């Protein structure tokens with residue numbers, strides 16, 4: 001059983017996303033943190049999340 005929330009695009013209600021992980025580095029390299037981008041496959045709307053701070057679960 002899955003308890004996951006399904007991600008839905010706020011623009012087109014599509015539920016298919018491309019997941020990309022990235023990293024934001026500050027100029028000084030001290031506050032680098034990982035971000036996750038979920039890109040709507042339909043309209044290319046980009047949702048971004050900070051890792052560990054999202055209400056959604058990603059594998």
Ligand SMILES: [Zn+2]
Nearest residue numbers: 009012040043
């Ligand atoms: Zn969309």
